[in-house]
Amino acid sequence: MKVDSVDVFYLAMPEVHDIGDGSQDMLLVRARAGDHTGWGECEASPLTSIASLVCPMSHSACHPVRDSVLGQRLDGPDDIARIARTVRENSLDLLQADHTLSGVEIALWDLLGKCVERPVYELLGYDRSEPKTPYASALFGDTPQETLEKARHVRSLGYRAAKFGWGPYGRTTVAADADQVHAAREGLGEEGVLLVDAGTVWNEDVDAAALRLPALEDANVLWLEEPFVSGALRSYRRLADRCVSVRLAGGEGAHNALSAEHMVDFGGIGFVQIDTGRIGGIGDAKRVADYARSNGVQFVNHTFTSHLALSASLQPFAGAQGDWLCEYPVEAKSLARDVTRDHLTLDESGCVAAPSAPGLGMELDLDAVQPYLVDVEITVNGQTLYQTPDLTA
Amino acid sequence: MKVDSVDVFYLAMPEVHDIGDGSQDMLLVRARAGDHTGWGECEASPLTSIASLVCPMSHSACHPVRDSVLGQRLDGPDDIARIARTVRENSLDLLQADHTLSGVEIALWDLLGKCVERPVYELLGYDRSEPKTPYASALFGDTPQETLEKARHVRSLGYRAAKFGWGPYGRTTVAADADQVHAAREGLGEEGVLLVDAGTVWNEDVDAAALRLPALEDANVLWLEEPFVSGALRSYRRLADRCVSVRLAGGEGAHNALSAEHMVDFGGIGFVQIDTGRIGGIGDAKRVADYARSNGVQFVNHTFTSHLALSASLQPFAGAQGDWLCEYPVEAKSLARDVTRDHLTLDESGCVAAPSAPGLGMELDLDAVQPYLVDVEITVNGQTLYQTPDLTA
Numbered sequence: 001m002k003v004d005s006v007d008v009f010y011l012a013m014p015e016v017h018d019i020g021d022g023s024q025d026m027l028l029v030r031a032r033a034g035d036h037t038g039w040g041e042c043e044a045s046p047l048t049s050i051a052s053l054v055c056p057m058s059h060s061a062c063h064p065v066r067d068s069v070l071g072q073r074l075d076g077p078d079d080i081a082r083i084a085r086t087v088r089e090n091s092l093d094l095l096q097a098d099h100t101l102s103g104v105e106i107a108l109w110d111l112l113g114k115c116v117e118r119p120v121y122e123l124l125g126y127d128r129s130e131p132k133t134p135y136a137s138a139l140f141g142d143t144p145q146e147t148l149e150k151a152r153h154v155r156s157l158g159y160r161a162a163k164f165g166w167g168p169y170g171r172t173t174v175a176a177d178a179d180q181v182h183a184a185r186e187g188l189g190e191e192g193v194l195l196v197d198a199g200t201v202w203n204e205d206v207d208a209a210a211l212r213l214p215a216l217e218d219a220n221v222l223w224l225e226e227p228f229v230s231g232a233l234r235s236y237r238r239l240a241d242r243c244v245s246v247r248l249a250g251g252e253g254a255h256n257a258l259s260a261e262h263m264v265d266f267g268g269i270g271f272v273q274i275d276t277g278r279i280g281g282i283g284d285a286k287r288v289a290d291y292a293r294s295n296g297v298q299f300v301n302h303t304f305t306s307h308l309a310l311s312a313s314l315q316p317f318a319g320a321q322g323d324w325l326c327e328y329p330v331e332a333k334s335l336a337r338d339v340t341r342d343h344l345t346l347d348e349s350g351c352v353a354a355p356s357a358p359g360l361g362m363e364l365d366l367d368a369v370q371p372y373l374v375d376v377e378i379t380v381n382g383q384t385l386y387q388t389p390d391l392t393a
Numbered sequence: 394m395k396v397d398s399v400d401v402f403y404l405a406m407p408e409v410h411d412i413g414d415g416s417q418d419m420l421l422v423r424a425r426a427g428d429h430t431g432w433g434e435c436e437a438s439p440l441t442s443i444a445s446l447v448c449p450m451s452h453s454a455c456h457p458v459r460d461s462v463l464g465q466r467l468d469g470p471d472d473i474a475r476i477a478r479t480v481r482e483n484s485l486d487l488l489q490a491d492h493t494l495s496g497v498e499i500a501l502w503d504l505l506g507k508c509v510e511r512p513v514y515e516l517l518g519y520d521r522s523e524p525k526t527p528y529a530s531a532l533f534g535d536t537p538q539e540t541l542e543k544a545r546h547v548r549s550l551g552y553r554a555a556k557f558g559w560g561p562y563g564r565t566t567v568a569a570d571a572d573q574v575h576a577a578r579e580g581l582g583e584e585g586v587l588l589v590d591a592g593t594v595w596n597e598d599v600d601a602a603a604l605r606l607p608a609l610e611d612a613n614v615l616w617l618e619e620p621f622v623s624g625a626l627r628s629y630r631r632l633a634d635r636c637v638s639v640r641l642a643g644g645e646g647a648h649n650a651l652s653a654e655h656m657v658d659f660g661g662i663g664f665v666q667i668d669t670g671r672i673g674g675i676g677d678a679k680r681v682a683d684y685a686r687s688n689g690v691q692f693v694n695h696t697f698t699s700h701l702a703l704s705a706s707l708q709p710f711a712g713a714q715g716d717w718l719c720e721y722p723v724e725a726k727s728l729a730r731d732v733t734r735d736h737l738t739l740d741e742s743g744c745v746a747a748p749s750a751p752g753l754g755m756e757l758d759l760d761a762v763q764p765y766l767v768d769v770e771i772t773v774n775g776q777t778l779y780q781t782p783d784l785t786a
Binding site: 024278 | 396403405409410411412413414415417418429436437438439440441444445447448449450451452453454455456478481482485486488489491492504591593596597612622624625626646648649651654655658659668671762767768769770771774775778
């Protein structure tokens with residue numbers, strides 16, 4: 001079969017707030033071939049990704065993403081890899097292309113899986129989908145007390161692992177950060193797996209980050225995530241050398257497999273976190289999962305939006321027993337929940353797994369999504385390059 | 394003073410061809426503060442960069458670029474650095490932001506320089522602008538004979554250095570590539586500095602690239618540029634270890650200083666090529682120039698558009714005597730030439746230098762530019778987020 005159409009839909013909450021919550025909008029991708037439809041999701045700035053999908057060509061290495069996808073043969077996983085390579089080659093100088101490709105590539109896997117009636121993880125070579133321990137991903141409270149209560153709540157929901165991040169962390173004093181971390185530990189209990197996300201707050205400043213290590217070690221934090229901007233390899237390496245038990249985590253900013261692999265090679269991280277909605281899709285994420293495993297680094301998904309994105313992010317390491325943790329958004333906005341009829345709920349042992357249904361195994365709820373649809377029109381020299389398509393067509 | 398406005402203008406040739414010529418369109422940036430106006434240029438996909446400038450916020454780390462620039466204080470170089478940092482922080486998850494920031498940042502330097510009546514290179518700390526040896530940047534011909542004639546032509550124009558790239562190179566046989574390289578050497582003469590640009594054609598394949606080394610060594614090629622995709626650090630390092638006299642060059646794809654520095658740290662390159670229109674602007678490029686110098690690597694600009702972009706790309710290494718080469722586009726389309734009244738022509742010794750006039754030292758020719766103006770309109774939920782502004786206002 002051939003890729004007949006690629007349509008994208010900008011969805012957003014009625015109000016988008018200036019907070020570290022990435023579930024407030026999304027770019028939904030619908031790919032069609034023959035009678036089959038696949039769905040995917042791009043992470044962040046839907047309007048910019050729409051533009052990169054439909055923009056006029058600048059030159060031979062700066063084509064719009066759609067040029068390299070429409071009409072392409074799609075009969076197996078190799079075709080998806082070829083399409084992704086073609087996008088990279090034809091859109092080499094179009095920076096946003098990697099984010100846009102991500103959602104498109106995910107939709108192609110969903111489509112292919114539905115067509116051959118197999119879950120995506122099987123197409124990736126895994127026999128089965130291993131249960132993962134979900135960690136509840138939440139923002140630090142404004143005060144340690146608020147964080148304590150959030151952590152207690154997360155624990156009461158049955159989570160054995162939780163991550164706190166952003167908010168005030170790293171923005172005031174070392175003592176205040178220590179209080180936040182200890183509050184999270186107290187709320188979660190001694191047995192819980194505690195993770196801390198610094199949200200790149202120290203940019204490249206190793207000493208500023210190192211001052212926070214004693215509290216993290218003391219609170220038995222498993223990982224410190226993104227102390228620095230993604231790809232600050234020298235800073236990661238130097239901080240890793242100063243850690244005793246805590247490990248560094250990073251990689252969510254990676255928009256291709258290479259830059260994530262460099263975090264493994266040169267950054268000294270213990271956990272590589274990949275967002276399939278950014279890195280170029282499921283194929284690139286699988287490549288990183290394999291690379292990490294062969295280098296003694298654990299792979300973890302990065303996901304803070306819908307369960308469609310969650311399913312897509314679980315596939316690349318679905319069958320890898322050693323990669324036992326999974327990011328699981330617990331504070332997502334209604335949009336992220338409403339977009340699918342299916343949800344990846346915790347099983348009786350508190351674990352989640354990639355669904356065994358064909359493709360990504362998620363049914364969209366198009367009626368529920370409709371109210372979130374953002375109407376966009378882009379015209380260039382009088383020609384309409386994009387107009388929000390009919391979601392129910 | 395404060396940044397009062399940032400306007401962008403999509404300019405394009407009447408017809409854009411599917412060839413490796415990046416001078417076919419551009420995004421011109423106009424920044425204003427008080428009575429002063431500065432101009433900059435973003436590299437590639439104007440529509441996508443426009444979208445990233447004006448898009449609705451996705452969350453706190455995904456603001457449109459303009460949010461972090463408008464109204465900001467601008468009294469000195471530190472303010473420009475602060476604005477760039479703010480854009481990076483507020484648009485962390487907006488991939489295209491780095492390209493967009495690049496043109497905006499350049500416009501702010503031009504504006505500041507005009508305001509204090511000093512050339513940008515002085516604001517960067519250089520006493521004077523050293524003459525650079527321009528290399529004529531051209532595409533390989535379709536045949537060795539065509540390349541031979543192109544090289545003779547370039548030599549007849551007085552260039553002592555030339556780069557040939559893209560076209561058929563790397564796409565057929567090792568022998569055909571050798572013929573192309575030898576034809577370029579023959580046309581340029583034994584004394585000419587010959588550079589070869591592989592345009593990322595071997596992706597990450599070290600062996601495929603290594604097969605081309607003997608001909609490059611034999612033809613006394615100074616550098617082999619971009620054998621691999623930007624940032625394929627392991628591949629660069631392994632190929633560098635197999636070079637005898639030829640050096641590797643790369644870095645044009647870098648969209649922040651860190652990724653260029655990693656090419657120095659881990660890629661084994663001998664020349665780092667920076668496009669100020671992509672890397673985040675002049676500040677990031679200057680950081681890389683300093684870093685390269687302290688690590689024994691030469692800095693070279695990457696420029697294939699207008700002389701406004703050329704001036705911007707010369708500033709970061711204007712005063713560095715050791716960085717003696719400069720990319721100089723010779724096949725640019727009329728748009729690239731028409732956009733400025735001033736041009737950086739070769740002096741009697743065949744060299745070019747950053748101009749000593751205030752700012753970037755280039756006067757725009759707005760009348761000449763007008764016919765290239767592309768009319769764009771972007772509406773989101775009925776609200777016009779972008780409409781091509783008046784260029785002459």
